[in-house]
Structures are given as C-alpha cells and as structure tokens.
Amino acid sequence: MKYIDAGPSPAGWSRLSNVLKCPRYYALNREHDRTASDALVRGSLMHIALAHHYAAIGAEQHDTQVEYLSPEAAVERCVAEADCELHDKWKDNVIGVYHQYAMMYPTPSWRIQAVEEIVSTKVRDDVRDVSYDYTARIDLIVAHHGKHYFVDHKTSFMILRKTYNKYTLSGQFLGQQMMGREMFGGDFGGVILNLIGWDDKKPVSSFKRKVLPYAERSVALFPDTVIMGERMIADFSGRDAFHWPGAHRETACQTTYGPCSFFDTCKRGGHYE
Numbered sequence: 001m002k003y004i005d006a007g008p009s010p011a012g013w014s015r016l017s018n019v020l021k022c023p024r025y026y027a028l029n030r031e032h033d034r035t036a037s038d039a040l041v042r043g044s045l046m047h048i049a050l051a052h053h054y055a056a057i058g059a060e061q062h063d064t065q066v067e068y069l070s071p072e073a074a075v076e077r078c079v080a081e082a083d084c085e086l087h088d089k090w091k092d093n094v095i096g097v098y099h100q101y102a103m104m105y106p107t108p109s110w111r112i113q114a115v116e117e118i119v120s121t122k123v124r125d126d127v128r129d130v131s132y133d134y135t136a137r138i139d140l141i142v143a144h145h146g147k148h149y150f151v152d153h154k155t156s157f158m159i160l161r162k163t164y165n166k167y168t169l170s171g172q173f174l175g176q177q178m179m180g181r182e183m184f185g186g187d188f189g190g191v192i193l194n195l196i197g198w199d200d201k202k203p204v205s206s207f208k209r210k211v212l213p214y215a216e217r218s219v220a221l222f223p224d225t226v227i228m229g230e231r232m233i234a235d236f237s238g239r240d241a242f243h244w245p246g247a248h249r250e251t252a253c254q255t256t257y258g259p260c261s262f263f264d265t266c267k268r269g270g271h272y273e
C-alpha cells in the first residue's frame with residue numbers, strides 16, 4: 001500500500017519567509033528546529049489524511065490500480081514514524097475531524113489531477129547573474145468547470161473573514177499563483193483555500209472553500225521577493241547563527257502566538273535555552 005509524503009518542498013516559501021521575517025531566526029531555526037507546535041502537528045496530520053483521501057478518489061476517477069493506505073492508516077503510520085508526544089496527542093482528534101470532512105464533502109465535484117505534487121520554477125537574478133530554484137508542494141491539483149486549480153488545505157481555530165483575507169498576500173500563495181500561471185496559462189483558475197475550522201472544544205468542525213483573490217501586481221513582482229530572500233541567505237552564510245542580523249521588532253520577537261522561540265536566546269546572548 002502506498003504512503004504519500006506531505007512534507008515541505010526543498011526550496012519553498014517557508015525558508016524564504018523565515019529569513020525575510022528575521023535572518024537570525026532563520027539561521028537559529030536551521031540549527032535547532034523548534035517549529036513543532038500543536039497547530040503545526042494537527043495541520044500536518046490532517047494533510048496526511050486528506051492526501052490519502054484524494055489520492056484514492058483520483059485513482060478511482062482515473063481507473064488506475066495504485067492502492068493507497070486508508071487516511072486513518074496513513075495517520076497511524078505518520079504518528080508511529082514521528083515517535084513524538086504531540087503526534088500521539090492529536091491522532092484521534094485528527095481522524096475524528098477527517099471523518100466529519102468526508103461526510104461534509106461525500107462526492108467530489110473536482111476531477112483530481114495530482115496530489116502532493118512538487119512544482120518548481122527558476123527565478124533569475126540578473127544583477128548577480130544567478131538563477132534560484134523555487135518550489136512548492138501543492139496539496140491538490142484539480143480540474144473544475146474547464147479550469148485548473150491548486151487546492152491548499154488549511155486548518156484554523158475558526159473560519160472568519162480575516163482567516164482567508166490574511167492569505168491574500170502571503171508569499172506561499174503569490175508563489176503558487178505565479179507557478180499556476182506558468183503551468184496552465186489562462187486556464188489556471190487560481191488557488192482554492194480548503195478551510196477546516198477546528199475548535200477542539202467544540203464537537204463539530206466547520207468547513208469552507210474559497211478561491212483566493214488574485215493579487216495580480218504582487219504576483220508579477222513576487223520574483224523580487226524571492227531574490228531578496230536568496231540574497232540575504234547568500235550574504236550572511238558563513239557566519240555563526242547568532243551573528244546573522246536580528247529583526248528586533250515587536251511583531252517578530254513577540255507574535256500574536258507568543259514569543260519567538262529564540263526570544264531568550266536573543267535576550268541573553270547566543271545560548272540555546
């Protein structure tokens with residue numbers, strides 16, 4: 001039975017997002033990954049469940065023989081391989097919310113084209129005479145009413161207008177829209193956010209799908225953002241992590257989700273705590 005990897009892509013947005021947020025955070029995080037959190041783990045497990053859900057539907061639609069692990073078995077396998085308390089904590093809850101999702105959308109109106117597909121492009125930096133790889137793992141590529149769409153599964157505490165508004169200018173989606181246009185031209189319909197509103201204190205979750213607004217000018221200028229991030233990485237490489245410049249902004253060092261995971265390291269001067 002086939003198991004699908006739903007991990008990050010090799011040269012994707014999260015790396016550039018980190019260095020643009022704070023170069024020192026990027027460098028410290030590369031040495032000492034502290035990204036594991038409840039939100040991240042439950043989101044990753046839900047991706048695993050949905051990847052196997054849609055892969056099985058795609059195989060059926062295309063009348064192919066590939067057999068995938070069931071979504072439940074895939075989540076079990078991911079939890080066993082992670083061997084981490086947070087994964088154990090969220091396993092049953094994820095499977096329960098996945099069952100609600102499958103009941104909410106019993107018959108897909110989409111035609112599945114690819115699941116967890118890595119797409120890539122090159123971004124040219126003429127000043128430095130170099131081309132940078134840029135990649136994205138697309139959760140789902142579908143055809144719908146004559147257009148091709150990228151679908152991104154997002155779990156959040158609840159679904160509000162600001163929940164999808166905040167993704168409109170996110171580099172993750174500007175990059176996806178840039179690559180979608182490159183792949184499908186005028187037949188690219190955009191990025192669909194597949195939102196799962198998941199308050200674990202409530203017995204029933206909420207679900208919503210929405211095509212992200214297309215920020216045309218920002219998509220066109222997105223290569224400049226990639227170039228800026230890549231230049232920062234190239235320019236500071238070779239320094240030890242603490243000597244990469246820090247952002248030192250309230251919104252970076254103390255976010256709405258709590259302090260930066262290296263707050264104490266920065267405060268006291270270069271020691272991991």
Ligand code: SF4
Nearest residue numbers: 022025246253260266
């Ligand atoms: S505490 Fe602030 S300066 Fe230090 S790594 Fe985090 S974001 Fe950067």
